[in-house]
Amino acid sequence: MSFHTISVIGLGYIGLPTAAVFASREIKVVGVDINAHAVETINRGEIHIVEPELDKVVHEAVQRGFLRATTQVEAADAFLIAVPTPFIGDHQPDLSYVQAAASSIAPVLKAGDLVILESTSPVGTTEQLAAWLAAARPDLRFPQHGEAPDIAIAYCPERVLPGKVMVELIENDRVIGGMTPACSARASELYRIFLRGECVETHARTAEMCKLTENSFRDVNIAFANELSLICAEQGINVWELIALANRHPRVNILQPGPGVGGHCIAVDPWFIVAQNPQQARLIRTAREVNDAKPLWVLDQVKQALAECLTASGKRASEVSIACFGLAFKPNIDDLRESPAMTVAELIADWHSGATWVVEPHINTIPNRLAGKATLVTTTEALQQADILVMLVDHTPFRAIDAAQVTQAWIVDTKGVWR
Numbered sequence: 001m002s003f004h005t006i007s008v009i010g011l012g013y014i015g016l017p018t019a020a021v022f023a024s025r026e027i028k029v030v031g032v033d034i035n036a037h038a039v040e041t042i043n044r045g046e047i048h049i050v051e052p053e054l055d056k057v058v059h060e061a062v063q064r065g066f067l068r069a070t071t072q073v074e075a076a077d078a079f080l081i082a083v084p085t086p087f088i089g090d091h092q093p094d095l096s097y098v099q100a101a102a103s104s105i106a107p108v109l110k111a112g113d114l115v116i117l118e119s120t121s122p123v124g125t126t127e128q129l130a131a132w133l134a135a136a137r138p139d140l141r142f143p144q145h146g147e148a149p150d151i152a153i154a155y156c157p158e159r160v161l162p163g164k165v166m167v168e169l170i171e172n173d174r175v176i177g178g179m180t181p182a183c184s185a186r187a188s189e190l191y192r193i194f195l196r197g198e199c200v201e202t203h204a205r206t207a208e209m210c211k212l213t214e215n216s217f218r219d220v221n222i223a224f225a226n227e228l229s230l231i232c233a234e235q236g237i238n239v240w241e242l243i244a245l246a247n248r249h250p251r252v253n254i255l256q257p258g259p260g261v262g263g264h265c266i267a268v269d270p271w272f273i274v275a276q277n278p279q280q281a282r283l284i285r286t287a288r289e290v291n292d293a294k295p296l297w298v299l300d301q302v303k304q305a306l307a308e309c310l311t312a313s314g315k316r317a318s319e320v321s322i323a324c325f326g327l328a329f330k331p332n333i334d335d336l337r338e339s340p341a342m343t344v345a346e347l348i349a350d351w352h353s354g355a356t357w358v359v360e361p362h363i364n365t366i367p368n369r370l371a372g373k374a375t376l377v378t379t380t381e382a383l384q385q386a387d388i389l390v391m392l393v394d395h396t397p398f399r400a401i402d403a404a405q406v407t408q409a410w411i412v413d414t415k416g417v418w419r
């Protein structure tokens with residue numbers, strides 16, 4: 001049975017591109033979000049998030065009448081849930097957004113509908129979703145009730161890279177985790193409307209674990225690189241040269257150290273595995289601890305640089321200016337959410353008695369967390385006037401800075417730009 005109308009629940013960095021791509025295939029898409037501003041923006045054919053190429057796809061889809069946003073759930077043939085799944089307290093998963101989304105779609109479900117959870121979730125969440133829906137709609141049969149359910153349910157995680165979403169959404173292989181093989185087949189039928197990558201079918205629990213595995217793999221490998229950076233600092237070895245040399249081995253691919261790990265995925269998702277498997281997930285937990293400790297190590301490096309600067313210059317600490325290059329959570333984006341660079345800049349500003357400056361090409365005003373503590377300056381001002389430079393995010397414009405302009409004697413470089 002084909003899909004005449006699709007409803008995407010949650011119109012953020014994942015839901016909106018997904019809704020737009022389905023609509024671009026001339027499927028009627030109703031996007032649902034509790035954020036009225038987002039809904040109004042989208043219905044004007046505009047976007048409220050930053051993602052290359054997304055604005056024109058949304059604009060055309062709205063203008064042609066295939067994409068409409070609303071705050072109220074409506075009946076559809078398929079529902080894709082792309083709401084947040086943060087952690088709370090001691091890194092425990094918060095499924096309240098998923099539960100709220102389930103409660104909102106339950107009343108409009110009808111036999112033959114497909115429900116897909118896309119949000120990154122702990123293993124077992126899809127079964128929990130099915131239980132919530134079944135409790136709300138005892139008149140319908142769900143996959144957990146055995147053969148011939150009225151409702152098909154699957155877990156189909158997203159693995160797009162911000163900044164490349166409009167390409168990867170279509171080109172990446174997609175893990176399709178049905179609660180039953182028939183559910184997987186139904187979900188694959190939906191994604192094949194736009195997917196050029198392969199639909200790889202498995203069980204929902206395996207699909208949930210796969211998403212967490214992908215991001216935990218990356219976090220562990222970043223932690224290895226960060227640990228190397230601490231060791232090399234002690235040993236007086238250039239970690240960037242070391243990694244480049246080691247990576248010449250045909251089977252070695254060490255990632256890059258940084259000031260920590262940011263974003264609301266790599267720094268979050270591994271904790272879902274740790275929370276469910278506290279005894280076994282020792283390496284995954286330790287990697288999170290190594291990465292989360294990096295900002296404090298960077299602050300110590302800055303403290304050492306200031307001590308050397310005071311000894312050599314005779315200045316008082318209050319006379320020394322420290323310039324932080326970069327605040328975003330990774331290069332060439334404007335997203336400051338969960339950014340270790342922001343954490344480092346705030347640690348410096350809270351500790352240093354002199355001026356703390358920040359250079360961030362993707363923003364025009366100082367973020368609230370730094371308001372009154374740090375000053376937004378240009379690259380030129382920082383290079384010409386700062387005593388100490390702290391490289392935190394290797395935005396392309398920073399890598400393009402002429403080495404001759406970098407004359408400071410005290411540099412803390414967490415990205416190997418001025419190695």
Ligand SMILES: NC(=O)C1=CN([C@@H]2O[C@H](COP(=O)(O)OP(=O)(O)OC[C@H]3O[C@@H](n4cnc5c(N)ncnc54)[C@H](O)[C@@H]3O)[C@@H](O)[C@H]2O)C=CC1
Binds near residue numbers: 038101159
């Ligand atoms: N951002 C990314 O690059 C990726 C995110 N993911 C996962 O996708 C999920 C969504 O992430 P993002 O899109 O980045 O989050 P987001 O925060 O950008 O968007 C979520 C949207 O859901 C809305 N929302 C919350 N509760 C709702 C409800 N009950 N009904 C309707 N709308 C509701 C919010 O207002 C927000 O607009 C998360 O689980 C995340 O881990 C997975 C891969 C990549």
Ligand SMILES: CC(=O)N[C@@H]1[C@@H](OP(=O)(O)OP(=O)(O)OC[C@H]2O[C@@H](n3ccc(=O)[nH]c3=O)[C@H](O)[C@@H]2O)O[C@H](C(=O)O)[C@@H](O)[C@@H]1O
Binds near residue numbers: 162259262263264
């Ligand atoms: C396995 C994988 O590559 N997952 C991707 C990841 O995307 P994300 O936007 O979080 O970017 P990222 O490049 O992993 O960076 C995360 C953090 O790690 C840091 N980072 C990254 C690579 C590296 O060598 N060193 C390093 O320090 C970045 O600076 C950033 O602070 O997480 C996304 C997600 O799940 O949201 C996922 O869809 C993406 O495919």
